[in-house]
Amino acid sequence: MKKMSIVLVGLLSSLLVLGACSDKEKSEAGTDGKIDVVTTIAQIAEPISIIGGDHVAVESLMGPGVDPHLYKATQGDIKKLEGSDIVFYSGLNLEGNMTEAFKNIGTKKPVRGISESIPTEKLLEDDNGAIDPHVWFDIELWKIALETATEELKAFAPELADEFEANKESYFNELDALHTESLEKLTQIPEDKRVLVTAHDAFGYFGRAYNIKVVGLQGLSTEDEIGITDIDDTISILMEYKIPAVFVESSINQNSIKAVIEGAGKQGLDVKLGGELYSDAMGDAGTEEGTYIGMYKHNVNTIHKALLGEGN
Numbered sequence: 228m229k230k231m232s233i234v235l236v237g238l239l240s241s242l243l244v245l246g247a248c249s250d251k252e253k254s255e256a257g258t259d260g261k262i263d264v265v266t267t268i269a270q271i272a273e274p275i276s277i278i279g280g281d282h283v284a285v286e287s288l289m290g291p292g293v294d295p296h297l298y299k300a301t302q303g304d305i306k307k308l309e310g311s312d313i314v315f316y317s318g319l320n321l322e323g324n325m326t327e328a329f330k331n332i333g334t335k336k337p338v339r340g341i342s343e344s345i346p347t348e349k350l351l352e353d354d355n356g357a358i359d360p361h362v363w364f365d366i367e368l369w370k371i372a373l374e375t376a377t378e379e380l381k382a383f384a385p386e387l388a389d390e391f392e393a394n395k396e397s398y399f400n401e402l403d404a405l406h407t408e409s410l411e412k413l414t415q416i417p418e419d420k421r422v423l424v425t426a427h428d429a430f431g432y433f434g435r436a437y438n439i440k441v442v443g444l445q446g447l448s449t450e451d452e453i454g455i456t457d458i459d460d461t462i463s464i465l466m467e468y469k470i471p472a473v474f475v476e477s478s479i480n481q482n483s484i485k486a487v488i489e490g491a492g493k494q495g496l497d498v499k500l501g502g503e504l505y506s507d508a509m510g511d512a513g514t515e516e517g518t519y520i521g522m523y524k525h526n527v528n529t530i531h532k533a534l535l536g537e538g539n
C-alpha cells in the first residue's frame with residue numbers, strides 16, 4: 228500500500244509537469260513529447276543535446292572506448308534507429324560497416340551524414356585518395372557539420388527553429404573560445420617539437436589547425452594493417468626531432484605505441500607515454516571528457532604538457 232501511494236505521487240507529479248508544457252511541445256513527435264534523435268558517435272550526440280535543449284532526447288549508439296571504424300550495428304541498435312525521429316551519423320566512411328543500415332532506415336525518416344555537408348576542398352585525403360573522416364578535430368569544420376544537424380532539427384520542428392538557432396549561436400561562441408584557447412596553448416610548444424605520434428591517423432585536421440606534424444601508426448581507418456616498417460619509420464621521426472612523448476588513444480589497442488617507445492629506447496631515446504587522447508570516442512557520460520568541449524580540452528592539455536617535456 229505504501230509503495231502504491233509513492234507510485235501515485237510520482238504519477239501525479241509527472242502529470243503536473245506534462246500539464247505545464249506548452250502547446251508547442253505537444254506537436255512534437257515521440258511519446259514523451261521530445262524529438263528522439265539517435266546518433267552514431269557521442270561527438271554528435273552531446274552538442275545536439277545542447278542545441279536541441281529540452282525538446283530533444285539524444286542517444287549515441289557508440290559509447291566511450293568504442294571504435295567507429297569497426298563498429299557493426301546490433302539488433303538493439305536497429306531497434307533504436309527504427310524508433311527514432313531523426314538519425315545523425317558522421318559519414319565520410321567513418322561508420323563504414325553501417326552504410327546498409329543507414330540506407331534502410333533512410334527510406335523511413337531523416338538520416339543525415341552531417342560531415343558530408345562540409346565542402347570537399349576543406350577535407351583532407353590520404354595518399355590513396357581516401358577522405359579523412361576525423362573532421363571533429365577541426366572546430367571550424369565541426370561547426371559546419373553541426374549546422375547541418377541544426378537545420379535538420381529546424382525542418383522537423385519549425386515552431387522551435389528560433390530556439391534551436393539561439394542555442395546553436397551560444398554554443399558556437401563557446402566553440403570559438405575553445406579554438407582561440409587551444410591555439411594559444413599549442414603554439415607555446417616550440418615548432419620543432421610539434422610532432423604528434425598516435426596509434427592511428429585521427430589527428431590530421433587537428434594538426435592542420437594548429438600547425439602540428441601528425442604521425443599515425445595506422446592509416447585513416449583502424450582496419451588498415453600496422454607494419455614493422457611503420458613502427459621503424461615512426462622511431463626514425465622521433466629520433467630526428469628528439470620528440471619527448473607519444474600518445475595512446477582511448478578507443479585503440481595500446482600495443483603498437485608501446486612497441487614504438489620500446490624501440491626508441493633501444494636506440495637511446497627516452498620517449499615517454501604522453502597520456503591518453505580521445506580520438507574517435509569521448510569520455511564517460513557525466514564527466515567533463517564526456518562532452519565535446521571537455522574532450523577537446525583534455526587532448527590539448529595532454530599534448531601541451533607532454534610535448535613541452537612536462538610529461539607525467
Ligand SMILES: [Zn+2]
Pocket residue numbers: 296361427428429447448449506507
Ligand atoms: Zn579513426
